[in-house]
Amino acid sequence: MAAAEERDAAAASSLAEFHASRAGVRGLVESGATAVPPLFLLPPGCGRERSPPPPPPQRATAFAIPTVDLSLPRSATVPLVRAAATSCGFFHVTSHGVPPGTVASAVAAVRAFHEQPAASRSPCYSLAPVGGVAYSTIPIQQHAAAGGPLLPWRDSLVVRFGPGPGAPDLGRLPASCRDALPEYQRSLTVFGKEMARLLSEALGGGGGGVGAERLEREMQVEGWLMACHYYPPCPEPERVVGSLEHTDPSLFTVLAQDAVGGLQVRREEEEGVGGGGGRGEWVDVAPVAGALVVNVGDVLKMVSNEEYKSVEHRVVIKSSQDARVSIAVFFNPAKRDASDLFGPLPELLTAERPARFRRFSVPEFMRSRRESGHGKSSIDSFRIAAD
């Protein structure tokens, strides 16, 4: 066997062994691992090492994502949402109406799930959802080819809510999850509907251009997919990735995070950079107590004809002591038949700014995303070349 094939075969067998342990990254930490196994390692010099050059102290605090305070009058929040979605694509929302206890209970339940003894959580370990639930370390195989790691330093419990027979079977989860996660999802549905109205109203210049109900009418917005992430402390944090850089394939995403930190966004340069082409510096999204993080995803970027930015983000492991918990809820079109076509909203199109993307269906978009192996490039397959 050639050396490369041997290496691939060895990696495949360690990957299989890792999944067979059914205990996730947390299992490695529990078994007292003091070094990071090769499956998680970034090769030296690959350009994805965690640490940017040590920031001069004044720059470390120079940038914070915008905040939208929903207790302000609507005449103030719409322009704030517009400014945030068109500039950095990420913002904090305060006074969001989701009770603090509901968020705290959900975050605590996620922590409790991942910190149960391995014997309790391993029966749930599965890469594909069983009864709408999957607990696993989701491999990032697509990066092996590019010399990246096979696995992120993260375990995830993914729950797919939804009406009728699609409701998840939470029976195998601890009692705290069975109550707290659906309650959080219900609360977020209310918040998400409001967010969809604000994002809609802020489109087209924010002067009521497309109307608050436009997105809902176009695609029926739902928030059924919940990813409950757990980033164990790492003995060598700078050698691993918690989450590789990516854009979200959603309309928009709502994230709750605990106080540990590690989320970073790529701060793009001004207009013209387009598409997150790997430029711009990484900046921390420092946790703000009580706030939720909202970010624009690829679908909304396309529907907004690129008025809104879907920005690359990643998670680095900050701590060799503390595990980090975050919960992402992905808001998506409920209309997901092959015949439900979306594209830049016609009201947004002008002679100066014609459609930048062709129309697409959700299944087609998801397929392109799978095929491209990663979020960044799939959106470009829908782009209409400018002449």
Ligand SMILES: O=C(O)CCC(=O)C(=O)O
């Ligand atoms: O854990 C985080 O802060 C981010 C998670 C994320 O980006 C995702 O689930 O898409």
Ligand SMILES: [Fe+2]
């Ligand atoms: Fe994400």
